[in-house]
Amino acid sequence: MTALYLTLLFPLVGVFVLAVVGNRPWAGTLNVLFTVAAFVAALKLSLNVFSYGTLISPGKLFYVDAFNVYLILLNALIGMTTAIFSRSYMAHEVEIGRVDGPRMRLYHAMYQGFLLTMLVALSTNNLGILWVAVEAATLATVLLVSLYRTPESIEAGWKYFILCGVGIAQALFGTVLIYFAAEHVMPGSEEALLWSVLRTHASQMEPQVMTLAFVFLLIGYGTKVGLVPLHNWLPDAHSEGPTPMSAILSGLLLNIALYAIVRFKMLVDPALGNHLAGHMMMGFGLLSFTVAGLLLHRQRDVKRLFSYSSIEHMGLMTFAFGIGGPLATFGALLHMIVHSLTKSAIFVTVGHVTHVSGTQAIDKIRGLIHTQPVVGWCFLICTVAIAGFPPFGIFTSEFLLFNATMKSFPWLVIPLLLGFGVAFAGLFRHMQRMVYGAPPPGQVAVTANMWPVIFHLFLVLWLGIAIPGVLVDWLNQATIMVVGMGVL
Amino acid sequence: MPLATMPLAEQFILTLAALILFSSFLLLAQSRIVSLINIFALQGGLLCLTTVLMAATFDHPHLYISAFITLALKVFFIPWQLRRMVVRFDIRRQVENVVGGPLLVMLAAGALTLFSYYVVLPIRELSLFSTRNTIAVSLAVILIGMLMIITRRKAVAQVIGFMSVENGLFFAAVVSTYGMPMVVELGVAFDVLVAAILFGIFFLHIRAGIGSLDVDYLNKLTEVDSAYDAEVEE
Numbered sequence: 001m002t003a004l005y006l007t008l009l010f011p012l013v014g015v016f017v018l019a020v021v022g023n024r025p026w027a028g029t030l031n032v033l034f035t036v037a038a039f040v041a042a043l044k045l046s047l048n049v050f051s052y053g054t055l056i057s058p059g060k061l062f063y064v065d066a067f068n069v070y071l072i073l074l075n076a077l078i079g080m081t082t083a084i085f086s087r088s089y090m091a092h093e094v095e096i097g098r099v100d101g102p103r104m105r106l107y108h109a110m111y112q113g114f115l116l117t118m119l120v121a122l123s124t125n126n127l128g129i130l131w132v133a134v135e136a137a138t139l140a141t142v143l144l145v146s147l148y149r150t151p152e153s154i155e156a157g158w159k160y161f162i163l164c165g166v167g168i169a170q171a172l173f174g175t176v177l178i179y180f181a182a183e184h185v186m187p188g189s190e191e192a193l194l195w196s197v198l199r200t201h202a203s204q205m206e207p208q209v210m211t212l213a214f215v216f217l218l219i220g221y222g223t224k225v226g227l228v229p230l231h232n233w234l235p236d237a238h239s240e241g242p243t244p245m246s247a248i249l250s251g252l253l254l255n256i257a258l259y260a261i262v263r264f265k266m267l268v269d270p271a272l273g274n275h276l277a278g279h280m281m282m283g284f285g286l287l288s289f290t291v292a293g294l295l296l297h298r299q300r301d302v303k304r305l306f307s308y309s310s311i312e313h314m315g316l317m318t319f320a321f322g323i324g325g326p327l328a329t330f331g332a333l334l335h336m337i338v339h340s341l342t343k344s345a346i347f348v349t350v351g352h353v354t355h356v357s358g359t360q361a362i363d364k365i366r367g368l369i370h371t372q373p374v375v376g377w378c379f380l381i382c383t384v385a386i387a388g389f390p391p392f393g394i395f396t397s398e399f400l401l402f403n404a405t406m407k408s409f410p411w412l413v414i415p416l417l418l419g420f421g422v423a424f425a426g427l428f429r430h431m432q433r434m435v436y437g438a439p440p441p442g443q444v445a446v447t448a449n450m451w452p453v454i455f456h457l458f459l460v461l462w463l464g465i466a467i468p469g470v471l472v473d474w475l476n477q478a479t480i481m482v483v484g485m486g487v488l
Numbered sequence: 489m490p491l492a493t494m495p496l497a498e499q500f501i502l503t504l505a506a507l508i509l510f511s512s513f514l515l516l517a518q519s520r521i522v523s524l525i526n527i528f529a530l531q532g533g534l535l536c537l538t539t540v541l542m543a544a545t546f547d548h549p550h551l552y553i554s555a556f557i558t559l560a561l562k563v564f565f566i567p568w569q570l571r572r573m574v575v576r577f578d579i580r581r582q583v584e585n586v587v588g589g590p591l592l593v594m595l596a597a598g599a600l601t602l603f604s605y606y607v608v609l610p611i612r613e614l615s616l617f618s619t620r621n622t623i624a625v626s627l628a629v630i631l632i633g634m635l636m637i638i639t640r641r642k643a644v645a646q647v648i649g650f651m652s653v654e655n656g657l658f659f660a661a662v663v664s665t666y667g668m669p670m671v672v673e674l675g676v677a678f679d680v681l682v683a684a685i686l687f688g689i690f691f692l693h694i695r696a697g698i699g700s701l702d703v704d705y706l707n708k709l710t711e712v713d714s715a716y717d718a719e720v721e722e
Binding site for chain 1: 610611627634678
């Protein structure tokens with residue numbers, strides 16, 4: 001348990017320390033140190049869970065099992081690599097005068113605050129606290145989206161605030177309904193919102209209330225996942241803020257919201273005894289997947305392009321969790337990891353790309369591979385990986401999902417294949433010109449630290465070629481937890 | 489069960505539920521900003537009263553704390569902050585036209601209320617007789633708050649809509665489950681407080697960025713062909 005408390009403590013201390021000293025030249029390094037400390041603690045935590053099984057804190061406030069511990073570790077890892085990138089990126093932004101001292105303090109404090117709220121959301125056992133933490137994650141990032149104070153970024157921030165705020169309010173209504181249903185199973189209990197307790201009583205809960213609750217929860221957390229048609233805020237928020245924020249918003253926050261939906265599905269399924277929750281998720285997922293794939297073709301801003309790609313992948317995962325068999329669930333869990341790693345690597349690369357070309361407009365980014373080969377190549381390889389080419393990990397997980405679909409719903413393979421094709425074309429029609437093509441005159445290379453990107457790509461490649469036995473075992477345990485049986 | 493044969497406390501709670509729903513309709517129809525803020529404070533007051541009544545009748549002392557938080561946040565702090573903003577930006581006299589016309593919006597709100605009852609109807613009677621009514625009312629308040637956000641163009645009115653959605657949620661928690669566990673309630677109150685402060689900061693930014701609090705001017709980002717060049721100054 002100590003490891004978990006430490007994982008949460010480091011970002012908590014980080015918020016306060018960086019709120020005071022966040023504008024100093026060494027604040028970026030301090031930010032990295034806090035995330036490294038949190039990552040080490042998370043690593044220790046996952047080893048504990050791996051050797052001793054599920055952990056529940058004494059007050060039953062925190063609950064860590066195979067399903068959330070790997071997300072905690074992923075969170076800490078990407079938080080760390082993005083912080084390394086953020087150090088040089090934000091220093092550059094200060095240099096060119098886009099942000100000043102007080103905003104750097106805000107930025108650094110909220111970076112840590114955002115990581116903290118996500119870790120709390122993942123590790124809490126109380127469904128009410130889960131809601132509070134997800135809402136707090138919105139509040140922590142809303143001022144970062146509008147950090148540059150341009151009219152566009154203010155618009156994006158306002159949209160993000162209102163849409164996510166209202167969306168997430170639906171989830172609270174759903175949570176109240178779950179509590180209402182639970183109160184009748186265990187009257188007067190103080191523990192009626194604890195996930196571990198609800199899980200054991202799930203089958204006795206009133207099905208009608210649970211159905212209604214799940215609809216609200218799916219809409220509420222689904223807004224945060226970016227499911228179509230609730231996705232409008234997402235491309236704006238992900239494209240207008242500073243790039244390190246885009247990396248962790250796209251790479252991590254979306255996962256947390258999906259995690260919440262899956263947790264609730266695990267309660268609703270036994271109560272209903274049918275596949276209603278899964279079908280709803282499949283519908284929303286497939287719609288998001290298709291629509292986002294089509295919208296990729298009409299983007300002119302490179303960060304918006306990859307935001308739509310995030311919607312597409314989140315749609316795919318929602319669809320896979322909706323199918324619900326062990327193979328689909330295993331694939332979706334794996335997809336969560338590889339998508340997060342690849343997407344954060346992409347945003348880090350895009351950060352360097354925008355510094356090289358001085359713009360986010362796709363039409364003006366040209367000839368990266370000539371100006372700065374390392375950035376150009378990383379950009380190309382990242383895109384190849386996110387489009388689902390072998391030998392990268394996304395290919396593996398998509399292949400598993402594809403097989404699972406073939407087995408359970410063969411006719412849905414057609415829209416799925418079409419979607420893959422459309423999305424692939426959407427990415428590459430833009431990519432080709434940005435990476436190759438003649439560089440505009442005067443474009444020069446910038447100092448870029450590509451190690452975080454190369455590290456992420458290496459992990460994704462590793463997961464594509466041979467998933468380590470430890471991880472397979474782990475994901476298998478998580479699959480058993482979610483659907484009741486494993487793939488192995 | 490006819491109203492007259494119910495215990496007195498439940499009659500009171502039902503009446504308060506009706507009044508809260510009524511105040512939601514008032515919020516929707518009111519076009520003057522200062523009156524809007526006053527009605528919002530009134531709704532908060534009704535909510536606080538309901539909470540105290542629930543606490544006294546069903547002997548849940550922790551609800552007194554919730555009632556106090558509601559009083560402090562929704563009756564005093566948020567309306568005070570909004571009023572301060574309105575004075576500061578000198579928009580006291582502004583009258584706002586509701587998108588789609590008042591009649592249509594009122595009809596829509598009526599339809600939403602009916603829809604809420606329709607949704608809640610299948611829930612079998614579980615404990616309190618009035619649960620069904622109160623859940624339906626809270627759902628209606630939430631939906632009307634959302635309707636208010638989409639029919640208003642002024643940022644202040646949208647914030648009030650947002651907060652009235654929050655009121656609906658709180659009402660649902662208080663009357664159907666005697667409030668949430670204390671730790672959750674404190675967390676939610678903290679989020680609302682932070683949100684209220686952030687809204688204030690946002691007003692300043694919007695005002696500085698587009699010279700008005702009319703969110704219709706926030707229209708640069710679109711779904712396709714968002715032809716926006718990040719570093720325009722270059």
